[in-house]
Amino acid sequence: MALNPLTLRKLRRFRSIRSGYWSFLALMALIALTLGGELLVNNRPLVIRYEGQWFFPTYGANLPGTTFGYDYGYETDYRALRARFAAEREHGSGSGATRREARAARADNWLLMPPVPFNPNENAAYEGVFKPAPPSWLGGPPGHWLGTDTTGRDIFARLFYGFRTTILFALAFTALTYLIGIAVGCLMGYYGGVFDLIVQRAIEIWSNIPFLYIVIILFSVIPATFSIPMRIAMLLLIMVLFSWTSMTYYMRTATYREKARDYVAAAVVLGASPARVIFYHILPNTISTLVTFMPFTIASAITAVTALDFLGFGLPPPSPSIGELLKQGTQSLTTAPWIVGSAFGALVSILVLVTFIGEAVREAFDPKKFTTYQ
């Protein structure tokens, strides 16, 4: 695909802004990592070699304990299994030749756990009870790099999956609000007149409904018969429903401006349909302003979903989320400062990355190219 030389120049400019460019790469890498998150942060091993058979439990059905010689039918506790394999390797049982054979067979049993061998929902007791455990490097139990939360769930795992949900949520939110906002804004700007007048009034009324309260009210009455992904989708839908309006203002004015230009008049004279005028002529010329808003929309979506979680109206439990951790953290500020520390650190890092990207995009797409970025 051949890119417009102007666009190429903008992209080159973006690359030349180091902080933004590296932030962009880092964020993309993070997203890519979390998409394959089950391979990195999980209580299911990547590979199991057991009595001559291979198992890859990560994405498949759950393997009951009976598969590995346990007497229970629920999912295998793989960390215990790993310990068992290790123990078996050290002390074989039986005697003489059989013992050697048994040992040989057992030595073949092994499994490979992901780097962080915890599931975001499993509770691990610390000192016999469910309470926050400090990070492993502060004397906590091994493996929990950021410690555990108030019911003994691994904070790193919860942040990791919380980030994935949040960022995907924010991206989907941005895409949807832009889709609606651009469409409505373009139509208003292009047709103008009575249509513009009516829609503009409707938007004014709509945007005066206090967003947060509506989300809280609506979300508290959504029946929980829906599955968790379904509930997240509904939350997304509600948030989009109350957020698309701000985009229309920019699109409307931009379209008004472009519509008055000669090239649009030329296109109309040549017989282009309104759809063609809008999509082929006007939109490409207005899109650069919109792109600069995008990172900030993402940042505000992340903040919004975190705030809702913090207030307890966001993602349904037990979904991991940054807001929920922040809330826990503020409630146990004196006893478990690592909870709020981790959640806060993660939130700030993500927002800083997104903001750096935003600044760089704004700078790169700025038509006045001799302004300096500060």
Place this chain on the structure above:
Amino acid sequence: MNRTSQTLALAASSLLLLLCGCGQKDDAAQTRADNGSATAGAANAAGGAGGLSGAAQAQAFYAEHPEFFHFKTVADIPADLRWEDGAGLPEVGSPNAKKGGTLNTWMQDFPRTLRTVGPDSNGSFRRWILDDVTLGYAHRHPNVTELREDGFYYLPALADRWALDRENRTVYIHLNPAARWNDGQPITTDDALFSFFFYRSPHIRAPWYNNFYGTKYAGITRFDAHTFALHFHELRPDIYSLALGLSPTPTHFYAEFGEDFTERYQWRVAPTTGPYTIARDSDIAKGRSITLTRVKDWWARDQKHFRYRFNADRIRISVIRDSAKAFEAFRKGDLDTYGLGLAEDWYDKLPDTAPEVAKGYIQKIKFYNDTPRPTYGLWMNQATPLLANRDIRLGVQHATNWQLVIDKFSRGDWSRMQTTADGYGDFTHPTLRARGYDIAAALAHFAAAGFTRRGPDGILVNDQGQRLSIQLTTGYEHFKDMLTILQEEAIKAGLDLRIEILDGTAAWKKAQEKKHEILFAAFNVGAEMFPRYWETYHSVNAYDAPFTADGQPNPARKPKPQTNNLLSIARPEIDAMIEAYDRSDDLGEMRRLAHRLEEALYDDASFSPGFVTPFIRSGAWRWLRIPEDGNVKIANSFEGSHLFWIEPELKKETLDARKSGKTFPPAIRVFEQYRKP
């Protein structure tokens, strides 16, 4: 009284259900509602001057209802009554108690009214001006909780003697002639009668009271200024509680009673029978704090049972919206006491090694009480397809790991609830034990219901491919973590519990409409004599038409909304037992029936008993002293029984010591005399 109080809980939200102790004690207290400061003199009930005064309206009301209000003379009192006066009961409180000092404590919200009846009056502040401090005619002895033939043991309060006429279902009450409102007006029989006008009036906008006073009592008879009798429709073992738990209403104060009652009396301080009042306008700092002052020359201050109680001169209740902030204020010494009920608070935030505790500045007090327990557990709705099957319900019982919650979440502090009615003494079934977590048993029961194999996610599925997935609803956000523990454990037994955390009111509404599958909730219960079964387990509260003519379950029946039968349980044999139980006037028979009911409910398996918290835990600064035995047996909060006292010298000494670093022996006090093994 007990039943109606639960109706109150029913009508209100689940918040009320748990946060406000509304049970018998509460009702008794609630029925003592009164109002405003002694203003506008005029008319007492006998005088009845002016057509608009409250007293005159009451007189008119009495005249309209001659079947309820009777006027006789002392000569009409039967001579052979066996009067009781509660003499010989052990005294409550410590003789070492000293009067004086200020107690600093906190509340989460500023009250929306100082009325104790009507809209917004049933908030958490009410106990400071009503439930914990005002006097009824006689009070249940808070330590001697055994039952006798006529109910509990009562100690005299406003009444100095009382008698029961079993044959005529009547309780005679003689008021102590010394009894005064805090404004100096004597408390008379007219104030007792006035209650029956006041609480039946539509102007108070409190339907629960209207109904309670209108239906529970058959009538009241005035004999003289200090003697009256209450009549009842039936003779129940708790007849004394219904009669003696009431309290009078200050006739002179409600001179301006009328349609605008709720607004007119919104911020007026009512005369009280008790030891605390709001003495000055400056004691109400709207939105910030309220300060109570001990009534000077309170008439009962030297009475047995009251002389060692209500010791603080002033009680200052500040508004602190965030509990974490309140905790910090307590640690600083701005608050004198703080509830340490949560394991996290008791073990982590204020451990025994915390400097204030180790140096002896703050005492940690754990008091095992013995009182009916809120019914925390899983309420399974039989009107839903899956849970209609008893095997599924049994499976759920075995798939919920309460023991893990108790061991790991509450750190072993809670104990397992065993029946639907724990803590009722003899009425609680002595041997019944709740079902334990047992994966094999759960799987066997689920298999019997057709759920035989595990799907790819480890959840059982039946032959039609239906997953064993049940929704677990709750309105208790603070128990969210606990429920996720149950959820994780249930997966091991092949059961998927989908947790739904709703706002308290929304969850209660859903349960009241019987739209829940499983509800995690608790009915709060007062210190009542015996458990109630009708509200929660009788079929008339389950369905519109539970049975067909021949006694079989009606296939077309619909769940009945707005009742407390959250299990949608409808079984004729249980109905029969409940009806016999509710009719009975024999405690022994009721006890036997209660035990049989528990067995039937155990067999039905739709309530999975959760946990009970058998103690009160609090932190208190060193200058706050408590009696040798800690608290009363039926206590439900540290300060509610008002047995503590404040030693100003100790306060000074402790504050100085904190500056200088001087230490005292640590005080971690555990009172186990009422602990159940």
